[in-house]
Amino acid sequence: MSDIFQQNARTLDGREVTLGDYRGKVLLIVNVASKCGFTPQYSGLEALYQRYKDRGFEILGFPCNQFGNQEPGDEAEIAQFCSLTYPVSFPMFAKVDVNGDDAHPLYRELRKAAPGVLGSTSVKWNFTKFLVNREGSKVQRFAPTTKPEDLAAEIETLLG
Incomplete structure (x- = not known):
């Protein structure tokens, strides 16, 4: 695997950051959407974040808006959703593609x-x-x- 810490990403507020800023940390990277049946997982993700x-x-x-048009908003709308509906304090990034030719590196x-299942690489x-x-x-x-709460044991193991 290439070094993921060499990748760059843009935050919701437009800042370009390097994932090298997170070197030495255990990371949970999640493609999220505000209009998905799994959107309530934001609460569980925030609880994990606060805990660890x-x-x-x-x-x-x-x-990501690649699945059922479930993240149609722009960065400002996503930021508002994440501060009002499911107040999250973990880092949120600009909308990306996770599959296809335009997938984020x-x-x-x-x-x-x-x-994934049967060796499939697509999300x-x-x-x-x-x-x-x-x-x-x-x-x-x-x-x-x-x-998210079902990941606690794996997170604990990686945190040591």
């Missing part, structure tokens, strides 16, 4: 590092979760149906 953030854990949310790397739906160790060398994929 002081131990070196980060959640990175990447809005981070998602290309994640999909290769942790294939199947919103709220697919990728858990990455502190070195970026081990990635686990979790289905959208996996509740």
Whole structure:
């Protein structure tokens, strides 16, 4: 796997950041959407973040509109949704594609590092979760149906 920490991403407020800023942290990278049946998982994600953030854990949310047009808004609308409907304090990034020719390079790397069912590399739906160790060398994929709280044991193991 290439070094995911060499990737750049734009935040919801338009700042370009390097994922190298998160080197040394356990990461949960999630493609999110505001109009999805799994959207209530924002609450569980925020609870995980609050529980583990002081131990070196980060959640990175990447809005995506590739599944059923469930994230149609622009960055300002997404930011408003995330501050009012499901108040999240973890980093949120600008909308990206996770599949196809225009997929964000981070998602290309994640999909290769942790294939899905039967070796499929595409992301199947919103709220697919990728858990990455502190070195970026081990990635686990979790289905959208996996509740955030069900990841606690894996997160604890990676935090040490």
